[in-house]
Amino acid sequence: MADTSISTSELISERTSKMEGPRGPKPKRVFSRRNIMLYGTLFVVVVYYAIPLYVMIITSLKGMPEIRLGNIFTPPMEITFEPWVKAWSEACTGLTCNGLSTSFWNSVKITIPSVLISIAIASVNGYALANWRFKGANVFFTVLIFGAFIPYQIMLYPLVILLREMGLFGELSGLVIVHSIFGMPILTLLFRNYFTSLPEELFKAARVDGAGFWGIYFRVMLPMSLPIYMVAVILQVTGIWNDYLFGLVFTGPGAYPMTIALNNIVNSTQGVVEYNVNMAATIITGLVPLTIYFVSGRMFVRGIAAGAVKG
Numbered sequence: 675m676a677d678t679s680i681s682t683s684e685l686i687s688e689r690t691s692k693m694e695g696p697r698g699p700k701p702k703r704v705f706s707r708r709n710i711m712l713y714g715t716l717f718v719v720v721v722y723y724a725i726p727l728y729v730m731i732i733t734s735l736k737g738m739p740e741i742r743l744g745n746i747f748t749p750p751m752e753i754t755f756e757p758w759v760k761a762w763s764e765a766c767t768g769l770t771c772n773g774l775s776t777s778f779w780n781s782v783k784i785t786i787p788s789v790l791i792s793i794a795i796a797s798v799n800g801y802a803l804a805n806w807r808f809k810g811a812n813v814f815f816t817v818l819i820f821g822a823f824i825p826y827q828i829m830l831y832p833l834v835i836l837l838r839e840m841g842l843f844g845e846l847s848g849l850v851i852v853h854s855i856f857g858m859p860i861l862t863l864l865f866r867n868y869f870t871s872l873p874e875e876l877f878k879a880a881r882v883d884g885a886g887f888w889g890i891y892f893r894v895m896l897p898m899s900l901p902i903y904m905v906a907v908i909l910q911v912t913g914i915w916n917d918y919l920f921g922l923v924f925t926g927p928g929a930y931p932m933t934i935a936l937n938n939i940v941n942s943t944q945g946v947v948e949y950n951v952n953m954a955a956t957i958i959t960g961l962v963p964l965t966i967y968f969v970s971g972r973m974f975v976r977g978i979a980a981g982a983v984k985g
Contacts, residue, residue, distance in 0.1 A: 800865025
């Protein structure tokens with residue numbers, strides 16, 4: 675009888691579960707109104723930003739006879755890389771016709787030391803403000819951050835005088851100093867917030883083990899801070915490489931960065947406007963920051979999210 679009652683109860687429970695239907699969360703509809711609105715908006719945004727890039731690329735691969743026919747959205751009937759060659763080594767950027775090659779290396783000489791100097795100093799500043807509290811730290815941090823919101827234009831004339839007195843006006847080294855200084859406030863804020871978000875127990879344990887200021891920085895903080903360093907690199911490379919104002923004010927014709935040379939190519943009023951060369955020069959100018967962002971974009975998002983945890 676016991677076996678019969680057990681089998682009967684199991685049968686009843688099985689029938690009851692079948693009547694109740696499947697358990698668990700209800701499956702989401704793929705073509706719901708929310709998904710259609712979300713992906714539809716993303717598609718419109720992608721098309722909005724992709725069309726100009728598409729036009730630039732196909733125009734840079736066309737010859738001028740084909741461009742004069744119109745139809746800017748049609749692919750090139752015959753692909754040519756002559757506009758790219760001319761933009762790199764033959765286009766006139768002022769009094770000289772050396773293309774973007776000279777200005778490219780000027781931008782490299784400006785960007786690399788500016789990025790290294792500003793990130794090195796800002797990371798130490800953020801580390802000290804986050805983990806080594808000293809008297810007046812909050813006042814120092816407030817003054818430093820205030821500098822990030824001062825319009826650059828009102829500081830141009832004092833900087834011109836300062837660099838002139840130092841004998842660096844019109845030189846690449848002078849522009850390196852300017853970019854390094856102006857990059858420190860916002861980078862210090864990013865590093866300080868990131869180091870604050872790290873577990874404080876790691877810092878205390880290192881102190882107990884006898885590690886000092888630089889020992890903790892290089893052995894504990896630095897290995898854990900790759901995401902925020904990539905954020906800083908992307909921000910600085912993008913800002914310095916794309917800068918036009920400082921390059922125009924603080925350098926001379928022989929030290930112009932790529933943005934100045936690109937402006938001189940595009941806005942040249944001599945002869946026929948070569949749209950294919952202009953497009954090729956524009957793409958070449960933007961390749962460096964775009965490449966860095968696409969290579970390390972995921973880490974950029976991670977670093978921004980981690981640096982925004984605490985303020």
